[in-house]
Amino acid sequence: MTSPTSPTSLTSTAGTPRRVVVVGGVAGGMSAAARLRRLDETAHVVVLEQGEHVSFANCGLPYHLSGEIERREALLLHTPETLRASLDLDVRTGHRVTAVDPASREVVVESAAGTARIGYDALILAPGAVAVRPPVDGLDHPSVHTLRTVPDVDALRAVVDRLAAQRTAGDERARAVVVGAGFIGLEAVEALVARGLQVHLVELADHVLPPLDAELAPLLSDELAAHGVDLHLGVSATSVGDDGVGAVVTLSDGTRLPADLVVVNVGVRPATQLARDAGLDLGPTGAIRVDADQRTSDPHIWAVGDAVEVQHAVTGLAGPVPLAGPANRQGRRAADAICGHRTTPQAPVLGTAIVRVFGLTAATTGANQATLRREGVPHEVVHLHAGHHAGYFPGAETLHLVASFAPDGRLLGAQGVGRAGVDKRIDVLATALRAGFTADDLAELELAYAPPYGSAKDPVNMLGFVAQNALDGTMPQWQAADLDEALAHTLVLDVRSAKEFADGHVPGALNVPHTELRTRFAEVRDAAGGRPISVHCASGMRSYLATRILRGGGLDARNLSGGWFTLRAVHPHLTTA
Template sequence: MAKYLIVGGVAGGATTAARLRRMDESAEIIMFERGEHISYANCGLPYYVGDVITERENLLLQTPESFKKRLNVDVRIKNEVVRIDRENKLVEINDLINNTSYTETFDKLVVSPGAEPIKPPIPGIKDKAIFTVRNVNDTDKIKTYINENKPKKAVVVGAGFIGLEMAENLHHLGMMVTIIEMAEQVMTPLDYEMAAVVHQHLKTKNVEFYLNDGVSQFKRNADYLEIHLQSGRKVDADMVILSIGVKPETKLIKEAGIELAPNGGIKVNEYLQTSDPNVYALGDAIAFPHPITGKYTNAYLAGPANKQGRILANNLVLGHKQTYKGSIATAIAKVFDLTIGSTGLAEKVLKKEGISFVSNITHGGSHAGYYPGAMPTSIKITFDPHSGKLYGAQIIGYEGVDKRTDLIATVLKKGGTIYDLQEIEHAYAPPYSSAKDPVNQAGFTAGNIIEGLVNIIHWDELNQLHAANNFILDVRTPDEFELGQIEDAVNIEVDQIRNRLDEIPRDKKIIIYCGVGLRGYFASRILMQKGFSDVYNLSGGYKTYEHATCKQSNEDIFESSYVAKDSHIYRKKTSSEEKEIQSEKKTIEVDACGLQCPGPIIKLKKEIDKLENGDRLLQKVTDQGFMKDVASWCNMTGNKLISLDSDKGIISAVIEKQKKDEQCSVLNNGVAKNKTMVIFSDELDRALASLVIANGAAATGNKVTLFFTFWGLNVIKKANKPKVQKDLMGKMFSKMMANCADDLKLSKMNMMGLGSKMMKKRMMAKKVDSLEDLLKTAMENGVEMIACQMSMDVMGVDKDELLEGVSIGGVATYLEEAEKSNINLFI
């Protein structure tokens, strides 16, 4: 009779024990678990915290008693295996209940130790209000703390899958939630432009989050925690969830002298056997060659662990007949209304491994567009540029993300190609899909790229090109173009291209874009067949470009929020908002769900033209670009955006139609009174002149907007700037540019800096305010100061280096203010 010992009683260990019993009724099977629970649903823990799963017992899939009764397995909870004696084939166990030690012999030993949360030695990290989420006990502690302390503000450190799930569930409990992430994006397995979609969605849910920033210290301050960030910021919280990551728990194996892989996991062969032929391992702690790269990797996923348990048990009983082929890390997560799926290798990993690849992004609908309720779905795939072998996929959407992730994962696991995606036969009816599913479309588009029917360029490549050598062609409608465009783009609608070929240069690189890439493909085919030789279509279109290039983080959004006596969180309302709440006006509801850009805006214009002045339109839309477009449209047309909300992927916007003479509040008797200035220079005398004029205009009651661009950014830098991470070019620019306003030089007679010192001394003698004082006065007078985002990116200037109160904007922001002004200066 064989005797099997199993260390670890959760996913991998419990599955192995159950399969062993089904394969060998006579075997002696003992399973050790140092915790109180076995076979529980780790992945359900965040949802139990958020009261989505209300019954704790539902998380406990098995108990020691049920395991014994059904499977005749001796389960010993709160028993920790502390030593493996390989020579004598025995283990030493500490009985944590009775505080005793004993040994057990084995014929075969199975270890499934899992992974442990990473808790770096940050000062204050052991505070009673700081928690990890790894097991049922962790969750019990969190639930108890919430019930007893009624926290109103929670901070989640780490924005991986679990971190974001915890953020959503704490938000579901009514807390203000802040996320702190050291990387430049959330969900690091995703590529940046796909994570950018998640960033924008989190903003619609009023989740505060800081990127490129980490925690330097936790400091207890009376009844709340003060969290010090590496950037110098401080964030307050009633409780903190640590979700920084996990690492394989291999101490027991390492001390036994069993071989570890280069990445620190337990090295196993295809039969899940360690370097000791009598010891097997599975689960989060093992390292196995990746099916694509061949390098040892860990898969911190429940699905592979359960499959490994079945394979391992079969091999123990039947001999080494079944092999484990590795995991391609297929995963999925719910982040508020979004679903994010991924499988295989992301672009960033392929670059790191030096694997030649092509990537492409396509956008489609969750089902047929003519059937109500179609939701947007974005798919990015990576593949071999020659054979079309599939390497990976990332999918983001609201419905059907799971089935499409599974379809692609199945092809990928079998070593399939993009041509297999084209041929997938899926179940089709209008409520569920389209005749050509988005997965098919991803394959078709990839095929076009390999076959040379279209050349593609990506959003980040476009930003690096030299503008003089390119011609950027926007083939959307004029209305779409007005709502937002790539800088220097020329708008020729796709249906007019054949008649306007003479407007397109043949000696430049032609970069075409549309909303999502489809019309850009049509335009590319026209130009390529008309003799244009250097034509590229922007992958993912303007939708992907805008998501990736706009502001990603969402800081300081809770400054106007407070906790009232009734213990609820409220946002301070302006007097105009209070009046809006009290007013009741006729509202017409319009359903634009399923329409893709520019459909929602066209329908909005058509429907609002039918309304009387003062009436309101409630429009519901599933195209996520509408969140930004509707605000821009209202600013351009003078209609009033009353509210803008998003729930389960459906955007609801309320717009009030206004009279023509009421559409521009900045007009006085038909004449604009605002003032705008573009500050391009960082020369002291010109900066002084700008601030003197601005303060004078503000003092007369005019709204003044200063737009700082390129060298002008130096005027609004802090004197004591925090340390920020920069690339090589950013560091070089920092060394060459002025450090702050006090470091500026004169445009004439600077004389190696002597001139500027003389000027400052003369100003002091004549009691003229210094530039620093003028800046402070301007802000106090309500002068709006905007730093150009594009210039900041080019010059390597970080937001945290700028004065408090300076906002970040683009050319469209400046132009909107200039439209309302009767004076516009360039300095």
């Protein structure tokens, strides 16, 4: 690959070192600065960071709040001094860039020393994102916090230390309200519970972790409830008041939650004021538009990280994606381009993300069902509940996977929730997505198998097998969301055992265990009376066999994706018999 950039315009004249200014000293910006130095020993690289810290572990903040990362210093991966020693970088914290002058190639920077102008041959903007401030009255209440920076976590720890001490002393007041059940919100909840606080979690969407498909979210809700978290779903916080003792959060349904601590994390938006003022092109979502080499509309300015627009691999939609991995790679790419080094093709973003919620892991890659529906992308959804390793080996945990496939078999997205092995499968599926793999390819993947690690037919292979059967007509599917239609127009056939049926079932379903289906075929045929048959079992495996028996006998049978387990998640009223 040869870079389309013309490095000559940026290489200074003979003997004069290249001057590079980087605005923002965390993930993307610091990756760019480090790569620049490694590629160009003579360049003068200045990193301007408005905060007190550079290159800190922002993804580690919730775990410092919980105490799991005990030492604050562990979060500070580098300091200006260590970066000077190993990479000869000129890193200046407490330096805020207030303007960019593209014409003179200078930035205006304010610091304790006053205002200065710094010239550049190449400028890299890595301003990151800022927390979205939701429309809630009273957000200035002193009990309201957010969790984005080292100072944020310092402040939160001080409050939590005090509350934990009060609670130890017998004071029942140690209540927290967390607004926003996204990735960081859930990590904050986990941390606050670990510190002994009573936590209320408020989420506007109808399920926790909104990027997750709805049928997986109840697993997280159950885990949160099992750890004493009070959930308030489908409601918003409308105001934060004060009752003389502490804060009171009022929700849109009228609930009033007294709180000693309120943590608000409802998302981020790109920090693009500087780019906008400099006249750089922004995309429709307000993020900075860049080319394949991270170059902005100004030939001397690059941009990386949470503030830039990227293309989503599955939907093709453009927008910002606030993830550390892509930010680091963008920083590297910008440095390569500036130095005239071979740049690697920028891969569209998959949005791969993961979160620990107490004992569970939830992860996603590619497009979720809500996005595919919204964008009108035809897709077949497959649900799987499988052991994370061989079932005959002790300790197998159930792994819940959902994957979507295009009609031609191409994988579009996947999600997983479980107590073990989720991260592995989502990483394999993220790799498969990047490769453009189909259900056939997943079926043929050759993954590492020994009983402690997986199965001869790994859950990822199984997703491929099930999708093949669903897409080629071997096993037509129905989905849990279709239950009303199934009850109205088809025979619902439950092929679990009589005992399982007695413990809870769909009202109106016929129960014929799958092992009796061959001998009781006529009974089922007569009950169907010409209608299609909507088969289900607990997870989808026995009902697959049943579907094949019925179809082999000439009946129009289809299999419930995910079985009773997914049905109950989508229709909670079915939980009791």
